[in-house]
Amino acid sequence: xxxxxxxxxxxxxxxxxxxxxxxxxxxxxxxxxxxxxxxxxxxxxxxxxxxxxxxxxxxxxxxxxxxxxxxxxxxxxxxxxxxxxxxxxxxxxxxxxxxxxxxxxxxxxxxxxxxxxxxxxxxxxxxxxxxxxxxxxxxxxxxxxxxxxxxxxxxxxxxxxxxxxxxxxxxxxxxxxxxxxxxxxxxxxxxxxxxxxxxxxxxxxxxxxxxxxxxxxxxxxxxxxxxxxxxxxxxxxxxxxxxxxxxxxxxxxxxxxxxxxxxxxxxxxxxxxxxxxxxxxxxxxxxxx
Numbered sequence: 001x002x003x004x005x006x007x008x009x010x011x012x013x014x015x016x017x018x019x020x021x022x023x024x025x026x027x028x029x030x031x032x033x034x035x036x037x038x039x040x041x042x043x044x045x046x047x048x049x050x051x052x053x054x055x056x057x058x059x060x061x062x063x064x065x066x067x068x069x070x071x072x073x074x075x076x077x078x079x080x081x082x083x084x085x086x087x088x089x090x091x092x093x094x095x096x097x098x099x100x101x102x103x104x105x106x107x108x109x110x111x112x113x114x115x116x117x118x119x120x121x122x123x124x125x126x127x128x129x130x131x132x133x134x135x136x137x138x139x140x141x142x143x144x145x146x147x148x149x150x151x152x153x154x155x156x157x158x159x160x161x162x163x164x165x166x167x168x169x170x171x172x173x174x175x176x177x178x179x180x181x182x183x184x185x186x187x188x189x190x191x192x193x194x195x196x197x198x199x200x201x202x203x204x205x206x207x208x209x210x211x212x213x214x215x216x217x218x219x220x221x222x223x224x225x226x227x228x229x230x231x232x233x234x235x236x237x238x239x240x241x242x243x244x245x246x247x248x249x250x251x252x253x254x255x256x257x258x259x260x261x262x263x264x265x266x267x268x269x270x271x272x273x274x275x276x277x278x279x280x281x282x283x284x285x286x287x288x289x
Contacts, residue, residue: 001066001070001071001072001073001074004146005149005153007153007157008157008160009229012177012228034050036050036155036172036174037049039155048175050172050175051172052172052175054161055170056068056168060148062148063149066145071166084128085125088124088125088128089117092117092124155173156172156173161233161234162233162245163233167234180229183244184228230247
């Protein structure tokens with residue numbers, strides 16, 4: 001269901017200059033008129049005057065029950081005999097090619113012919129199609145479900161929640177884009193003074209030293225900014241209507257190697273702390289952990 005519904009990444013990448021972070025009008029974000037309240041009036045969040053909900057009924061009677069089972073749920077889709085044969089044939093061909101390589105069989109040897117692969121694929125497809133395990137649950141194909149989700153995705157964003165990534169949250173697309181832009185335009189992302197060496201621009205020398213230490217390959221490549229997207233903190237919305245966790249998906253970013261090293265060190269320290277606490281608990285019956 002994640003492949004069918006989750007569109008938060010595309011929504012962030014498609015954010016354009018039409019979304020103005022300084023626009024205070026909650027009903028109109030930039031040049032685009034927000035339609036969420038007109039299309040889904042029963043799911044408006046009064047704290048922000050836009051549609052924000054985790055109620056899967058907003059998706060309708062077909063997608064709603066499937067989404068209720070989580071974004072990781074994989075419904076059995078309807079598939080034709082022809083499509084099934086194609087998938088099985090590709091699988092059989094890959095398996096036999098791998099065996100041929102492992103067994104070091106000469107390509108000139110007719111140990112397994114194309115006709116053999118077709119025969120196995122046909123028989124396997126027939127057996128699978130007769131099996132009840134492949135009967136469609138909803139009677140619909142993945143393409144049909146995507147066609148149902150498409151109009152919804154024009155107006156709304158489906159994104160994982162902060163604590164339970166399997167749980168979907170649905171938010172007004174323009175408001176979601178606006179929220180991410182407001183974060184990028186906040187004091188948390190003040191541009192650093194840069195040094196220009198005619199070919200590339202780098203932060204001031206103190207930052208450049210860190211780049212040379214942790215990411216020397218970045219000195220020979222173009223800098224790509226991170227993609228930032230918010231995940232809703234539904235468990236904190238009662239006290240803070242704008243409770244989001246902002247996540248960056250680094251794309252050749254200066255901070256990525258430093259972040260990886262930080263995680264490695266903290267993981268090591270966590271293991272050391274756990275070992276010491278267990279040792280103290282065994283020797284002194286101390287409940288430190």
